[in-house]
Amino acid sequence: MRKIVLVALLPLLAGGCISTVGKVVTAPVRIVSKGVDWTTTSQSEADRNYGKKMRKAEEREGKERKAAEKACRKNPDDCRPYDGYRAGQSRDD
Incomplete structure (x- = not known):
């Protein structure tokens, strides 16, 4: 009789344990995937960063041209x- 009661209650008692075990088993995969997300740059992030870099370069060129015209x-x-400096060109050009 005890075995029947124990078997009947096992799913109720183990419900929380099973979900916890599932979380523990998948934790390393989730941690690694989060690390990969942090270390890689998506295409949209790369585009945004490139646009920001070019705007700063164009601003720099504008300031230098203005100073040259004033002189x-x-x-x-x-x-x-x-x-002088031209936006979009490296110093080696």
Whole structure:
């Protein structure tokens, strides 16, 4: 009789244990996948970062061009075409 009662109550008693065991078993997979998400960059993140980088480069070029034009207005004899930083080009070009 005890065995029947124990077997009948086992699913109720083990319900929480089974879900806990499932969480423990899948924890390493979830931890690794979260780490991969943190270390990799999605295409949308890469596009956003590239756009931000280009806007900063264009802002830098604009400031340098403005300073070159101002210097040219102050001293027109030393005025040459702008040959400073250009957004989108590396320094090696």
